[in-house]
Amino acid sequence: MNNVQEESLRDQKKFRRRLQILEIARGIIATKGLRSLKVRDVAEAAGCSVGSxxxxxxxxxxxxxxxxRETVQALTARLSGVPAEDPVRQLYGLAETYLDFFAEHANLLRSLFEHRMEDDRPYPDDILQMVMDAFALMHPPLVRALPDADDVQIALLSRTLFSAVHGIISLGLEERMVAVPPQMLRQQVTQFLDAHLVGLGVLPAR
Amino acid sequence: MNNVQEESLRDQKKFRRRLQILEIARGIIATKGLRSLKVRDVAEAAGCSVGSxxxxxxxxxxxxxxxxRETVQALTARLSGVPAEDPVRQLYGLAETYLDFFAEHANLLRSLFEHRMEDDRPYPDDILQMVMDAFALMHPPLVRALPDADDVQIALLSRTLFSAVHGIISLGLEERMVAVPPQMLRQQVTQFLDAHLVGLGVLPAR
DNA sequence: GATTCTTCTTGAACATTGTTCATTTTCGCG
DNA sequence: CGCGAAAATGAACAATGTTCAAGAAGAATC
Structure with missing residues (x-):
């Protein structure tokens, strides 16, 4: 057993193909939705057999x-780029960044949240954990904005708040429903946070 | 052309079978999830051919x-039963009733919110409209709780608030994720409404 | 009630799509 | 080069949605 990167030709091709398959699958999901993803289409586009x-x-x-999995990673990366100077600003930033990301990759996020396993097989734990971690990104700014609150309470609040924002955005971008204009949705999210942060005592009442 | 209800034997059987198929399909979705619903299973359980x-x-x-469609109707019926004496109490009641209904019929609601059509066929308008109407049930109590607000704003707020509650509940009941204990979720929803209604000026700050 | 007509029902055949696996090909290694 | 391990192949299979010609059942007419 040799742990050194061998970079054998075989491994190179395998890796390249793996990336290619993922890129093609991602493209199909993003443009035509998860339900349009077919093994044979992916294999043909990747220039390999279905067996591969x-x-x-x-x-x-x-x-x-x-x-x-890669969608959550990309989301987390985007959310992690939100400036953390001002905790309140950070909370708005997280929500708006989530909105932007969701709007750009609506079908990929739907795949993440709506895909169900066959039978009763469990959804992979690491993905669930990554989603929870992403939603926990509101934790640090909330701790700073509410210095007197219990940490466990904040953890719950973080999850609640992000879930709420998720609901507003995912239904707002649901083109099945009567579409909410993007700018309107942005305002909706902002006003929602306004009210909620006032209610939490983070912002002064208007 | 005779508009009178003929109640022909043929129509009776047709109607009975229709109900039976729906009941069986609903049962499978509710217990094993939408992905486990198969034409042949339904046909066999209903004692008819797939062609029927x-x-x-x-x-x-x-x-x-x-x-x-019937799931939304049942949901609307349940939500409509929430007492309307006190607008604030009604808002809490709507959220808690939604939670109860969701917990009782999780897979049916997932089918409602997650099912995608093949290709680019549109989702039926009447169902979308019914969902929107259900979400608009927060409108009347919000109007009473915020007498000075613009009606259009309230309409938007109603949709936002209900979407937020939906996000909290649907993710909270997501057994794929680390499950939130039911009683904890109830408290989560209540605390969420507490803070938000304070922020809206409906409730006094604590 | 028999006959005819209409409509519905049937289920085998087909189409699509996920999955398997024996065979072939490719690659690493001596 | 030749051998053996690993991977790639794609035809065959399995599961499942869909169609439709033939038959059955009910309605309509006499």
């Missing part, structure tokens, strides 16, 4: 889950 | 959509 997809990902859910 | 299912509902989406 299975060889690399185990089953088709494996492809979807890997795309979903 | 198609004859009655056009395609399989038709079955799902009809179940979803």
């Amino acid at each position: 997809v299975y060889n690399e990902f185990g089953d088709f859910d494996g492809v979807i889950l890997t795309v979903n | 299912v198609y004859n009655e509902f056009g395609d399989f989406d038709g079955v799902i959509l009809t179940v979803n």
Whole structure:
């Protein structure tokens, strides 16, 4: 067993193909939705056989889950880039960044939140954990904004607040429903945070 | 052309079978999730051929959509039963009733919110409208609680608030994620409304 | 009630799509 | 080069949605 990166030709090709399959699958989900993702389409676009997809990902859910995993990672990266100088500003920033990200990658986020496993197989824990971690990004600014609050309470509040924002955005961007104009949705989110932060005593009443 | 209810034997059987198919489909979705719903299972359980299912509902989406339609109707009925004496109490009641209904029929609501049509076929307008109408049930109590606010603003606020509650509940009941204990979730929703109503000036600051 | 007509029902056949696996090909290594 | 391990292949299979020609059942007419 050699742990050194061998960079063998075989591994290179395998890796390249893996990336290619993921890129193609992601593209199809993003543009045509998860339901339009087909093994054969992916294999053909990647220039390989369906067997290779299975060889690399185990089953088709494996492809979807890997795309979903990368979606959370990209989301977390974006959210982590929100400036942390002012905690209140950071909270608004997180919500607006989530809105932007959701608007840019609506179908990818739907895949993340709506995909169900076959039968009763469990959803991978690491993905769930990453989603929870992303939602916990409101924790630090909330701690700073509410110095007297219990840490456990803040953890719960963080999850609640982010879930609320998620609900507003995911339903607001639901093009199935009567679409909310993007600028209106932005205002909706802001006003929501306004009211809630006032209610929490973080902002003064108007 | 005779408009009188003929109640022909044929129509009776047709109607009975229709109800039976829907009941079976609903049961499968509710207990095993939308992804486990199969035409053949439904047909067999209903004691008819797959062709009859198609004859009655056009395609399989038709079955799902009809179940979803009835789910919104049931939801609306439940929400409409919330007492309207005190507007503030009514708002809490709507949120808690939504929580109860969601907890009782989690898979049915997921089917409603997560089902996507094949290709680019549009989701039926009447269902979307019914969902919006259900979410608008917060409108009347909000008008009473905020007498000075613009009606259009209230309409938006109603949708925002209900969407937020929906986000908290749907993610909170997401057993894929680390499950939130039901009683904890109830408290989460209540505390959320507390803070938000304070922020709106409906309730006094603590 | 028999006959005809209409409509519905049936289920086998087909289409689509996920999955498997024996065979072939490719690659690393001596 | 030749051998063996690993991977790639794609035809076959399995599961599932969809169609439709033939038959059954009910309605309509006499």
